[in-house]
Amino acid sequence: MPKRKIEFIGKGFNIHSVSGHDPIIIKAEYVGPVACPDCNSKQLRVKDRIERLIRHESFGRQKSWIRLIVRKYHCLACNRYFRPRMPGILPYKRSTEYFRREVCLNHRDGISQAQIRRNCRIGTATVERWFHDHLELKERMFSGRKCSEVLGIDEHFFSKRKGYVTTFCDLKKHRVFEPAMGRTHDALEPFLRGLKGRERVKVVCIDLSSSYRAIVRKFFPNARIVSDRFHVIRTVLQHFLAGWKQLDPEGRRNRGLLSLVRRHADKLRPDQKERLDRYLDAHPAISELYQAKESLCRLLNIKHRTKKQSQPLIRRLLNWIWKLRYSGLPAMETLASTLENWSAEIACMWRFTKNNGITEGFHTKMEVIQRRAYGFKNFANYRLRVIVLCG
Ligand SMILES: [Zn+2]
Structure with missing residues (x-):
């Protein structure tokens, strides 16, 4: 077994036995530091022991489960009953954070939900929920960022019902800054009004679209428009x-x-x-x-x-x-x-070499994101994926 995986089980955990082939069953018990969550007292009495079955990350192709013995404590100071928090396992969760990460990374790298369901024996809805949580966490890292000085703007087909999405691409750092629903002035106005750092945009690259030109002139007052x-x-x-x-x-x-x-x-x-x-x-x-x-x-x-x-x-x-x-x-x-x-x-x-080739390249990637999910109905879901995967 790789060292890190043993270490995780070992940190505050006593391993009693490792058995089985696929799945591997690890019998362990949490013996790390425990304190009352209410009063932080360490005067505790063990009230009960229960066994929880927790899914852990795979070892190569072999699945693994932890049969974890968890104690229930009674706090003598404040009379509260509780189960201890353990590193790597969130409360009420029946899988370790390592396993969740494994599933999310597999899905991010292009393994479909259906395939993960077959490989890992978990439902597609669970994969979707975990992946969504994972993306939301990542997206928070991007939330405060300001507009790039060099933007590329281009449209991209989203769905028959909702029509087109406009992609705002950071041509300096080669990443998608933000996709916004719609491609007309009226559709984009609310988004553009709320855009932080519009006035610092210096160059905007667009194709020969008069509507985009009018939008750029209005919302990016200090930007020079460059045709693609x-x-x-x-x-x-x-x-x-x-x-x-x-x-x-x-x-x-x-x-x-x-x-x-x-x-x-x-x-x-x-x-x-x-x-x-x-x-x-x-x-x-x-x-x-x-x-x-x-x-x-x-x-x-x-x-x-x-x-x-x-x-x-x-x-x-x-x-x-x-x-x-x-x-x-x-x-x-x-x-x-x-x-x-x-x-x-x-x-x-002639003066700026920037062009929308980068934006077009991201559109290809965004198409792959759409196809992998067999199309999106919900723009917010799509946006989350685009920002995290192309941002
Ligand atoms: Zn207490």
Whole structure:
């Protein structure tokens, strides 16, 4: 048996015998210090002895139980009858804290409640209750913390009935700060009003969502809004594909060409590049569109610039917006208005490297949390798990 486990039984406990294979039965008696809980007197008389069966943590795959002899005392000073408190076993509990911790950690690491029920022979409701207690205890550690200086905000699907959750992510420390129900101004307002340290937020990263932008402007007065690079480039690509469809619907349906066009030009193999060039040579209008997309994406991918260094980049962006607006293609005109609408936030993107990739990564993890519980109905339960497991 590992040493620590013996020590726990040994601390204030006398072990009488260890027998059995699975389960292992440990016969023990508590002989540690005892005092009256009311008057703290040590003038006690042993009134009775009873045997309690207490579940203890597993030794490898073997389950273990403690047959614990517990004395009942009579306090001669104040006349009270009581059973002593013992380390590692809470009053009225029929399992040690070690066993509870084992169950909670197993569940946290992805073993389902049903599997724990089979392995440990305890009900799923018990697992849920213990795990909930464990999370609540952990959550208290997070309760007083203030808003991070760099936040990422993004939405995440919660349930059909309740809709979306907005995730507030600490991009500096790479953890979820808080999930909040809803994604509109009205739904998030009560949460945001109560948020501590809103004024110290300096940078907020969002995708191209006007409603989030309005929310950030209102509730984070000192924050600079940065658009998320991934979303901006995706928007450019989507509009480019729509423009291509308008020019040559036949070519747009070709899966091979589509895959070539979507990649960055410098990531193509020579034979792929030749194939693409052949197509573009035959369609000069599309070729022009393709060049535009490539240089726009290159422009948007620039990072680590100072305020001064981003000045010429802003001019380049405005130039592109102007060109797209007069391209005569409806898809490009929409793209021009979107880029213009977000030009200030895009300009910030060159100066800050933070992006919502972290938030998106947490969304994947949050999906796993949801799936493991086969979905949540209760947002408070879900929030507790997200904060403890992703916080
Ligand atoms: Zn007493």
